[in-house]
Amino acid sequence: MGDAVSVQGLHRAFGPVVAVAGATWSAPSGAVTAVLGPNGAGKTTTVECVVGLQRPDAGTVRVLGADPWRSSAAHRGRVGVMLQDGGLPTTARPLRLLAHLASLYEQPRDVGTLATRLGIAGFARTTVRRMSGGQRQRVALAAALVGAPDVALLDEPTAGLDPHARREVWDLVREEAAAGTCVVLTTHSFEEAERLADRVVVLAAGAVVADGTLAEVRGDRPLEDVYFELTERAPR
Numbered sequence: 001m002g003d004a005v006s007v008q009g010l011h012r013a014f015g016p017v018v019a020v021a022g023a024t025w026s027a028p029s030g031a032v033t034a035v036l037g038p039n040g041a042g043k044t045t046t047v048e049c050v051v052g053l054q055r056p057d058a059g060t061v062r063v064l065g066a067d068p069w070r071s072s073a074a075h076r077g078r079v080g081v082m083l084q085d086g087g088l089p090t091t092a093r094p095l096r097l098l099a100h101l102a103s104l105y106e107q108p109r110d111v112g113t114l115a116t117r118l119g120i121a122g123f124a125r126t127t128v129r130r131m132s133g134g135q136r137q138r139v140a141l142a143a144a145l146v147g148a149p150d151v152a153l154l155d156e157p158t159a160g161l162d163p164h165a166r167r168e169v170w171d172l173v174r175e176e177a178a179a180g181t182c183v184v185l186t187t188h189s190f191e192e193a194e195r196l197a198d199r200v201v202v203l204a205a206g207a208v209v210a211d212g213t214l215a216e217v218r219g220d221r222p223l224e225d226v227y228f229e230l231t232e233r234a235p236r
């Protein structure tokens with residue numbers, strides 16, 4: 001079986017700004033792939049191309065064998081997405097929202113269990129508008145996972161979370177991968193990548209400067225050292 005996510009020669013520019021410059025990498029099922037890179041390196045643009053929200057200017061993206069830009073509703077139902085800024089309806093309460101999302105899938109997760117895992121029950125009466133940033137983050141992650149996706153694309157899933165919530169999210173993400181899901185997440189945290197990732201992709205100025213297992217990318221050094229070496233060379 002091929003990789004669940006495959007990106008070949010991806011190129012995406014906004015006028016004169018080249019966001020992604022011919023990136024090639026892939027992510028297998030049953031593993032966590034962490035995409036790292038400085039601000040503006042092209043991580044979000046890449047994720048949005050993989051989700052099918054942006055169309056590549058050149059190159060090929062395949063998710064579960066399909067082109068995400070043209071994929072069917074059934075295919076989209078197999079892909080869970082957590083984007084930056086959440087995109088959650090502001091007047092919704094979290095359990096109602098998650099129950100609604102769960103009803104869109106044939107075999108959803110149990111909303112109560114997911115909400116308890118992510119500590120959502122503690123702010124169940126709060127509308128999205130009044131939630132803290134970290135609370136919104138947790139609801140957005142639950143929304144990405146409630147459909148029991150085969151591929152989960154998580155853009156900075158732990159940004160702004162307190163240490164307890166972050167650990168819960170790490171545990172959940174690991175379980176997700178152990179159950180066979182292809183998890184791709186972006187992060188600025190070396191600790192997160194080192195604790196969670198099976199594979200690491202480092203982007204710098206839109207190009208892939210490292211791609212491999214965590215052990216291959218960092219060797220016997222801290223990932224942080226390798227990262228600085230790889231990304232300082234890249235022009236920005």
Ligand SMILES: Nc1ncnc2c1ncn2[C@@H]1O[C@H](COP(=O)(O)OP(=O)(O)OP(=O)(O)O)[C@@H](O)[C@H]1O
Nearest residue numbers: 014017018019037038039040041042043044045046
């Ligand atoms: N819609 C857009 N219009 C113009 N430029 C854009 C657009 N989206 C992204 N860019 C530019 O493309 C480059 C890559 O942005 P992107 O958001 O993909 O980076 P990133 O790696 O996710 O950064 P961060 O770590 O800050 O989230 C940046 O220079 C950004 O300004």
